[in-house]
Amino acid sequence: MRPFEFIKPDSEASAIELLGKLSPNVRILAGGTDYLVDLKHTADVPKTVMDISRLPELKGIDEVDDGLRIGAGVTHTEIMQNPLIKKYAPAMIHAAHTIGAVQTRNLGTIGGNLVTCVPSMDSGPTLVALDAEVNIVGKDGTRRISLTDLFVGPRKTSLKSNELLTEIIIPKRSLGKPANFYKFGLRKGQALALVNAASSLWIKGGCFKDLRISIGAVAPVVIRCLKAEKYLEGKKIDEKLVKEAGNIAVTEAKPIDDFRASQSYRNDLIAVLVTRTINAAIDLADKD
């Protein structure tokens, strides 16, 4: 590892300013659980590393007018322990719990997990299923986009090199929405997802309403299964239909085939996990 310059701004404003000046020769460090591992092995050592782990603006989880605001610098452990998350989006706690080990969760941040943008990220599917949006700050101000628009490809987001992801917003309509996350790895903890999935739904008059299905590790980015959602939307709750939705979700994915798992196995897991997350969300929902 070659020497690099290390800077640690103390406010969001100064971070944005520095980013404007130094980009694209700067890399951002938050929890470091992904980036420090990369940095040790990469030949492409940046000129500057900017540590944003202490920016106060990136901290905290609060109820705001349009929903629930989660600072990008919030750690997975903080998510697991937060009463507002427990009240409004408990599936996120389950998802956070499957990330790495205790030490990883203590340091790793939700924003970091999203912008690192590996297909198997465990924060992604639940947030996508809850229609989450993100605030991105650059020198020209703040823009808000849907989380699915952040993801471009493996390790590639729509963030510009002079922008910072600062907040995740779960919209008001998704707060308290029955949702479930399921991760399938090679063991319970400290494992990479072979497939992960999340579903959220309301039940109105015995029928699916606002169903969202999201899957990870089976496409270049975490995706929404729009066809499967559409197939069930408005239909009466029925085990067979849910199973069919699982099969439809398979057609929306493009899993890789490698020594960790074959494509056909991952496909089968998609169907199983989608079915299970929908059924688990149904169990959580009010049935009137």
Next chain:
Amino acid sequence: MKNGVGQPVTRKEDPKFLMGRGRYVDDIDLPDLAYGFVLRSIHANAKIRSINTSEAKALPGVIGILTGDDYVSDGLGVIHAEINPNLLKGEAIQYPHAALVREYVKCVGAPVAFVVAETQSIAKDAAEIIEIDYEILESATDLSKVRSGNTPIVWEGMKSNVSFTYGMGDAEKVAAAFSDSAHIVKSTVVNNRITTNAMEPRCSIGIFEPGEEKFTLYSSNQRPNNARQAIANEIFEISEAQLRVISPDVGGGFGMKGSFYGEDVLVLWAARKYSRPIKWNSERSESFVTDSHARDVISDCEMSFDADGKVTGLRVHADYNIGAYVAPGGSISPMWFTLLLSGVYRIPAVEVVTRCHFTNTISTAPYRGAGRPESAFILERLMDMASNQLNIDPIEIRRKNLITSDEMPYQTALMFSYDSGEFIEIMDEAVKEANWSEFEERKKESESKGKLRGIGLACYLEGAAPFNERMEIRFDSGGTVTVVAGTHSHGQGHETIYSQMVSDFLGVPYESVHLVQGDTDKVPMGRGTVGSRSITVGGSALRLASDEVIEKGKKIAGHLLEVSPEDIEFNNGTFSVAGTDKSIDITEIAKRSHTPVMWPGELGMGLEGVGVFQSGPGNFPNGCQIAEVEVDAETGKVTLENMVIVGDVGTVINPLLLGGQIHGGLTQGIGQALFEDVVYEKNGGQLLSASFQDYTMPRADDLPFYDITSHPVPTKQNPLGVKGAGETGTVGAPPAVLNAVINALQSKGVTDIEMPATPEKIWLALRKAA
């Protein structure tokens, strides 16, 4: 007796380790210390056309860079293995290797250059800019292809990739048994490749004192005296007095640290060359490509039965992957494997042929069990297959064939004669403990949740306690006792257990016994710790050393109490004159023996004893393990619901420490059965499972609480009655777990599955069977 033999004494070592006060090699800092980094091959098989180190040498902070050419010009010796001549069939071909290779690299991770610098970072940066021109050659990593002869030859000039072949038994007798048999069970049994992952990665420091012309090596090694012998005689050709090897606290060995490695040589060589102490510390990712791997055996097996379900013969033709370079311990696992293929069973005729192949992979060498798990796995898989094919209950088919306690001592058709064991009683106890009779109800309950459930057992035996050992007991003038041990504790808790023994044998307080180990200047002889040997061989030597102390004490007491030594009795720390109230305490004798005044010369000076114990044929720890699993048929995920072990490790010195050994051993066995797998790229020869991301070590939450019962049948092979305890968990767990998994899948038509039984393999097997 408090803290005596048989008591569940907590470990003396624990406060130190739990509070971070251990002193491992990497904790040792020295003035002027420089750091070494090994540049390794990134190719599985390649010719080195050239190495250019000039730019790297010019980097500020670089002290020097050594290559294979320097190794040769400095006249250093090569590393090789001892092949057991009693088992060898035909010739053995080794390509003894230097600590730095030249001309060719034969596996990913092979050491090409040693960079020495002021810091480890500088050494790594310099290594990055060394230019090596490789001519990439085709490689052979997959044992299934290698054994069929369908791969390139690893070492040019050889006709095949076979390095050596071990054989045992009587082929003609087996052929006769097969022709008379009612049924033959055939299977190709695969034992997957695994790696140790000791908590402490390997680390070495080399020091050279030019004045004394003496080397000191700090190394995380299980057998420092062996390392001294080999490195002094074979590598540097110096007297052993010129090399001191110190193995301080070592964070797990499991056989993987049982022999010295090339890096031990490199730090010593560089220390002499650059007149600086040199440290090399393996990183975790480096340990995946440099620590010896293990298992990786494929065996064609046939077992014949008579009409009654009794085994009449066994033929095993096995192929071992020993890697590109034969490691110093590379022939040990094939040896134990070959010798133990009768297991706990009465098998009148056995034939074993074990071919050991070169491949373009890292060397394989002992890892907890070392050949014993491989042989037990074969026997227990064959038993379950026979149970299936002959339609005999798995417990009953074993009952028909297990050697009974009445048949002891039992001479197997191979080399060993077993002195003791109650195999049937132990199986029955395990079956009861596992509540086998109510399994069907538990199965129905699982089925009601949409899950499959299976139960499987393994009866097994292993050979423990090789070689001889020497132990010394010394009293100082204050009455404190030092045990100078030829064994080496690297997590086992020897200080605790030896203190229990000495306290029991000599009546001194447990607290006043201390252990000296792991330093060849302090421990003149010793065989270290491998093969479940320390408490059996070392402990027995300690008993003999105690006896010598007592004999000596009696002479001194006789002198002091003015009676003949024959009239002195020793009991619980006190020497007394029979039939009188005259007595003297052992600590008082120790005190006076250091400053004797007007004593007869034959009483000597000090109070000490040396014991040497020769283990003879060793002993045969055995047991029965029963695993119960639930399988999610949709995903293939196995949940281990219950794990029972009833084990015979002879007399139990400390049940708490025994429990620790069993826990660790079971976990490593279950790890192999369900999770762990070393995977090489099929064609390019890269190691794919090269980090914890893909090499799946089991975690506590993947495992149930273990149900551990001790069923001691003391051995007569040593004065303590103890059998080895270190490996028994690992030997039985893989077949027990696999048999349970296959039992769960049986109703779906699955009859076999390879380790590790990962979700995808199970999913695939279920799909194929459907």
